[in-house]
Amino acid sequence: MKKVAILPGDGIGPEVVAEAVRVLEYLRDEGALGIEMEYGLVGGSAYDVHGQPLPAETLKIAEEADAILLGAVGGPKWEALPIALRPEKALLGLRAALGVFANLRPAVLYPQLADASTLRPDVVTGLDIMIVRELTGGIYFGQPRGVRTLAHGERQGFNTLVYSESEIERVAVRAFEIARTRTRRVCSVDKANVLEATELWREVVTRVAGRYPDVAITHMYVDNAAMQLVRAPKQFDVLVTTNMFGDILSDEAAMLTGSIGMLPSASLNETDRGLYEPIHGSAPDIAGKGIANPLATILSVAMMLRYSLREPSLAARVEKAVSAVLDSGLRTADIRQGGAAAVSTRAMGEAVVSALRSQLS
Numbered sequence: 001m002k003k004v005a006i007l008p009g010d011g012i013g014p015e016v017v018a019e020a021v022r023v024l025e026y027l028r029d030e031g032a033l034g035i036e037m038e039y040g041l042v043g044g045s046a047y048d049v050h051g052q053p054l055p056a057e058t059l060k061i062a063e064e065a066d067a068i069l070l071g072a073v074g075g076p077k078w079e080a081l082p083i084a085l086r087p088e089k090a091l092l093g094l095r096a097a098l099g100v101f102a103n104l105r106p107a108v109l110y111p112q113l114a115d116a117s118t119l120r121p122d123v124v125t126g127l128d129i130m131i132v133r134e135l136t137g138g139i140y141f142g143q144p145r146g147v148r149t150l151a152h153g154e155r156q157g158f159n160t161l162v163y164s165e166s167e168i169e170r171v172a173v174r175a176f177e178i179a180r181t182r183t184r185r186v187c188s189v190d191k192a193n194v195l196e197a198t199e200l201w202r203e204v205v206t207r208v209a210g211r212y213p214d215v216a217i218t219h220m221y222v223d224n225a226a227m228q229l230v231r232a233p234k235q236f237d238v239l240v241t242t243n244m245f246g247d248i249l250s251d252e253a254a255m256l257t258g259s260i261g262m263l264p265s266a267s268l269n270e271t272d273r274g275l276y277e278p279i280h281g282s283a284p285d286i287a288g289k290g291i292a293n294p295l296a297t298i299l300s301v302a303m304m305l306r307y308s309l310r311e312p313s314l315a316a317r318v319e320k321a322v323s324a325v326l327d328s329g330l331r332t333a334d335i336r337q338g339g340a341a342a343v344s345t346r347a348m349g350e351a352v353v354s355a356l357r358s359q360l361s
């Protein structure tokens with residue numbers, strides 16, 4: 001029996017997670033999946049109850065689970081809190097505590113949604129990029145950090161970009177392994193012309209590449225990569241990069257597809273224990289309205305089935321079900337085209353479950 005922690009979080013988190021849980025429950029009830037689910041509070045909703053965004057009991061539930069499904073955290077209600085108490089801190093705390101150093105962010109253009117991109121169809125049709133972002137190191141976690149007061153009274157903010165060889169090596173290995181399941185091309189993104197830490201990054205990635213002669217390796221400076229992503233994004237297969245560059249480039253890549261409401265993510269540790277979440281945020285403006293798109297969270301469940309629960313055929317079934325629902329023309333408001341009516345979060349979740357059910361007949 002595998003354990004899955006369910007952390008709905010804030011904003012639209014609980015709404016989209018409810019539909020993803022419906023998918024897990026359906027597979028469980030079908031007898032295809034042996035899982036046990038446990039819920040925890042995270043983010044602002046945890047702060048409201050416990051005075052902190054990542055309470056000890058939530059961390060315990062997460063640490064005991066094989067996989068964690070997280071909705072989203074944050075919202076205007078908690079924006080004025082000190083950094084250490086903000087909902088986003090829970091996310092960073094979970095990543096660090098679980099050691100999920102490899103963050104997989106696919107940017108896939110669904111052919112059914114080709115018109116949603118702001119780029120010309122010929123630039124994005126067939127787009128299928130996997131960004132592998134280092135998630136537990138770099139400038140996000142480097143010490144020293146803070147704001148200090150200089151002798152003449154002026155304040156100075158500082159953060160540290162730091163990477164050890166082993167941190168670079170393990171995420172590079174992940175990227176090359178994933179490339180082997182795809183079109184065998186890795187592009188490593190750095191700023192080796194300016195930053196020593198990423199000069200070392202390039203050196204270590206090059207060394208790892210030597211162990212994967214069947215995978216083509218290229219290196220790109222981050223400014224050029226940002227440009228190439230909008231100029232000719234289909235040149236990329238797997239992109240591997242640092243925590244902060246990956247944060248920025250993954251938002252850019254997500255927008256190439258025009259539908260951030262469709263994109264899942266996985267964050268894995270050494271043993272494939274994973275934290276799964278949609279790429280989109282808590283969208284406070286539409287929270288509680290029942291109109292959010294649950295497909296990114298449902299597709300995060302597919303990634304969970306593939307990477308942590310080791311059920312690749314169930315993962316493929318969930319992805320097929322999502323595709324069938326899109327084929328049938330069902331759209332939530334964020335991916336609607338023209339004047340077509342939008343369906344609710346609940347209706348979209350139910351449609352995916354019926355598509356799963358009809359795969360059996």
Ligand code: IPM
Binds near residue numbers: 088091092
């Ligand atoms: C992301 C988010 C987070 C990050 C924030 C909310 C801390 O932007 O997951 O990309 O910067 O990693």
Ligand code: MG
Binds near residue numbers: 247
């Ligand atoms: Mg981000």
